[in-house]
Amino acid sequence: MANFPPxxxxxxxxxxxxxxxxxxxxTGWIILHRRFSCRWGEIDIIAEYDRGAIGELSTQHSMLAFxxxxxxxSGSWDAGGRSAITPQKQAKICxxxxxxxxxYPEKADYSCRFDVAIVYCQRVLKNLTGVTANQEALATSSLPGYKLKLQEYIPAAFDSSIDNG
Known part of the structure; x- marks a missing residue:
């Protein structure tokens, strides 16, 4: 078996x-940024959801999710990623x-929340056939050698307010 570089x-x-x-x-969200970074840290996805009427521009109905x-x-040491969201990590995200x-001051009046998505990645061997997992997933994706499942999406996973003042 070949030993490929990372x-x-x-x-x-x-x-x-x-x-x-x-x-x-x-599910109706607009992706504003992927991997937004600054000197303080990185946010994987920043998404916007407009709950206002169609065609109506209203910041009071808009929501930002970080x-x-x-x-x-399998076998991850940190409870599927949950325990990696430490108070320090939360502070960096905030x-x-x-x-x-x-x-983006035009978005400063939007409601904001901090969400966490837990994704399970499984290596798939070419000679393996059939379905081996029976747990429901919110979404799945397959590509050669891998199967990914969005296991859990936690809205407002940690409480924090953003103070721009």
Whole structure:
């Protein structure tokens, strides 16, 4: 069996983010940014949802979601990514969200929340046939050698307010 360099394998984190972004779009969200970064940190996905009437521009009905995506394979040490959302990580995401809102002041009056998406990535062997997983998924994606499942989407996963003042 060949021992390929790491660059030969896809980045499962990016694959998980792709799946979550596609699912968000399919459920009515608009993806504003992917991997928004500043000196304080990075936010995987920033999405907007307008709950106002069609054709009506109203910031009071708009929502921004700052989404942290955790993609894990079986046997991960951190409860599928949940325990990786430490208070320090939450603070970095909040600070980065504040920078985003400072750069886009027209969105500063939107309601904001911090969501977490848990994605399971499974390596698929070519000689394996049939369905091996029976747990429901919000969304799935397959590509050569991998199957991804959006296992859980947690809206408002941690409480925090963004203060631009």
């Amino acid at each position: 660059s030969h394998y896809p980045d499962i984190g990016h694959l998980g983010e792709d799946l979550v972004a596609q699912w968000l779009q399919a 989404v942290e995506v955790k993609t894990r394979s 600070r980065t969200a504040g920078i985003f809102l400072a750069q």
